Amino acid sequence: MDLLVELPRLRPRLVILTLALIALTGVPVAIYLITRAPATPPIAFSEFLHHVERERVTQVTFQERHLQVTLKDGQVLKTVPPPEFLAANAAFVTDMVKRNIRVDATALPDPNELNYPAIVTGLAFFGLICFTVYRTTAGRIPSMSGRTRVAVRGDNVVTFQDVAGVDEAKDEVKEIVDFLREPERFSSLGGRIPKGVLLVGPPGTGKTLLARSIAGEAGVPFLFASGSDFVEMYAGVGASRVRRLFKEARRHPSCIVFIDELDAVGRSRGGSSLSHEEREQTLNQLLVEMDGFETQRGIVVIAATNRQDILDPALLRPGRFDRHVTVGNPDIKGREAILGVHARKITMAPVVDLRSIARGTPGFSGADLANLVNEAALLAGRAGRATVTNSDLQEARDKVMMGVERRSVVLSEMDRANCAYHEAGHAVIAALLPNADPLHKVTIIPRGRAMGVTMQLPEADRHTYTKSYLETQIAVLMGGRVAEEIFMNHMTSGASNDIERATDIAQHMVCEFGMSPLGPLAFRKPGNAFEADKHHTVSEATAQRVDEEIRTLVMNAYDHATWIINKNKAAVRLMAEQLLEQESLDAAEIKDILARSNARI
Numbered sequence: 001m002d003l004l005v006e007l008p009r010l011r012p013r014l015v016i017l018t019l020a021l022i023a024l025t026g027v028p029v030a031i032y033l034i035t036r037a038p039a040t041p042p043i044a045f046s047e048f049l050h051h052v053e054r055e056r057v058t059q060v061t062f063q064e065r066h067l068q069v070t071l072k073d074g075q076v077l078k079t080v081p082p083p084e085f086l087a088a089n090a091a092f093v094t095d096m097v098k099r100n101i102r103v104d105a106t107a108l109p110d111p112n113e114l115n116y117p118a119i120v121t122g123l124a125f126f127g128l129i130c131f132t133v134y135r136t137t138a139g140r141i142p143s144m145s146g147r148t149r150v151a152v153r154g155d156n157v158v159t160f161q162d163v164a165g166v167d168e169a170k171d172e173v174k175e176i177v178d179f180l181r182e183p184e185r186f187s188s189l190g191g192r193i194p195k196g197v198l199l200v201g202p203p204g205t206g207k208t209l210l211a212r213s214i215a216g217e218a219g220v221p222f223l224f225a226s227g228s229d230f231v232e233m234y235a236g237v238g239a240s241r242v243r244r245l246f247k248e249a250r251r252h253p254s255c256i257v258f259i260d261e262l263d264a265v266g267r268s269r270g271g272s273s274l275s276h277e278e279r280e281q282t283l284n285q286l287l288v289e290m291d292g293f294e295t296q297r298g299i300v301v302i303a304a305t306n307r308q309d310i311l312d313p314a315l316l317r318p319g320r321f322d323r324h325v326t327v328g329n330p331d332i333k334g335r336e337a338i339l340g341v342h343a344r345k346i347t348m349a350p351v352v353d354l355r356s357i358a359r360g361t362p363g364f365s366g367a368d369l370a371n372l373v374n375e376a377a378l379l380a381g382r383a384g385r386a387t388v389t390n391s392d393l394q395e396a397r398d399k400v401m402m403g404v405e406r407r408s409v410v411l412s413e414m415d416r417a418n419c420a421y422h423e424a425g426h427a428v429i430a431a432l433l434p435n436a437d438p439l440h441k442v443t444i445i446p447r448g449r450a451m452g453v454t455m456q457l458p459e460a461d462r463h464t465y466t467k468s469y470l471e472t473q474i475a476v477l478m479g480g481r482v483a484e485e486i487f488m489n490h491m492t493s494g495a496s497n498d499i500e501r502a503t504d505i506a507q508h509m510v511c512e513f514g515m516s517p518l519g520p521l522a523f524r525k526p527g528n529a530f531e532a533d534k535h536h537t538v539s540e541a542t543a544q545r546v547d548e549e550i551r552t553l554v555m556n557a558y559d560h561a562t563w564i565i566n567k568n569k570a571a572v573r574l575m576a577e578q579l580l581e582q583e584s585l586d587a588a589e590i591k592d593i594l595a596r597s598n599a600r601i
């Protein structure tokens, strides 16, 4: 494992701090309560004179406003002389001395003397206030947190072998490894090595992994920080963290500084709110730091983002993040390779077909695939098997794709029947329309948030979509609602997600893909402020036509689905009955049902 070392930070151990505070406030109060003289009510002055007369008094102490009287039997009493009594009767004191009474006085408290209990209590309260502020601001007091993590070489360093499916990106960063290994070779030639490399790609594609593998290959420390760590509510905190990160980097002769989620701090500048100012300061500090170190030093800053378009242009200038490397979702070969990398870490059965799993996981990122292999290992472990089999991998894929089965959910007969017809409706349309992706599985076991799932798997990765493919997709989505209406005679809320997705596809077709009679124009999607800048703003009349075209696309697909299902009622009924009986149907079983019921369009 790479060793992740946290830079020192004064993170309060909450329990110890709380106990210390209780001790600080509690102890002085307790001492005061214990040492305080018990409050006895004063006796009448005449009574005191009476005690003096009867020779019962041994000692009188003059205090600030009263006299403390000690009797021969050890009793201590208090009395308050009438005003001016002592001034008028000076002989009274000498008289007492004559009677063998010890007379003394306590000094008045010196106003300059330090009152330690009061100071301690005050400090304790101050501490308590600081602590409360710290808690309510979630620990974001500047000096109290810094989140740079440094990975130093441990015994499990990530290398290029651990990163698969992103060969072009690997090729592009190879020269950085060479440079970090032998900086002199490059600098003696006067070559300039990029200070900053920006890895651009969706989440989970292995950007962090790639950066770590560069450090691993070159054998240099890996300093990790996330852009969101720099975004703080206190002005100047983010900037000071950036400074700290680079200070740490300069302590090493060569190293990789990795900043994840660069867009969190690197958004285009502008705006007036306070958080903007803070972010601007942080961004400026980052620019200053990047300009500050010479290229000859072996420090390379690598940042990751999936929103290159919103980054401040200053960040992308030469000398900063001027090298851009795209890290995309892997294709089928890449997915197989990534599965291979992760399969090495677990015990696989000798005959696992990673290729077919790779084929069945279009759109999966590297992180999804790593998750899939891990899920498969857990499934095998739960079943008590020593090795992970193909069926474990397939089940894990379904789990990652469709969510976990929720067998504990109890559906009423009515809901089950409704769900069975709904899914059968999707499935029959998908099976019969020529452009649809092949069916993989239909199930009425609740998974994730869905009551049932109809799963299609494209045969190959799709990078572009034809108009007829998208129309087919909307028709498949409508199939569920249509089947409910035809067979159950009602509509349910279960179709809401289908409706949402269908509307979304239709909207894209009209507003972005130019696939409607409105022509190849980009129209602004309502309520999307970011898109608003880029897209052509439309007139009220056009907006109305956009809405109409979206509706037409969805309604046409709905009518098409109704026509197909009406024509193939037997197939839908048979499939629903089979689903109610066995809950899940695979591709072969679906095919068999369609053949038996002579389904066609």
Ligand code: ADP
Binding pocket: 162, 163, 164, 165, 166, 202, 203, 204, 205, 206, 207, 208, 209, 210, 304, 338, 341, 365, 366, 367, 368, 370
């Ligand atoms: P990103 O930084 O792009 O969001 P990560 O590097 O954090 O993605 O990837 C998360 C995990 O997914 C990695 O730790 C690794 O296990 C797995 N992974 C992602 N991409 C790949 C890949 N190309 N090869 C091997 N494993 C990968």
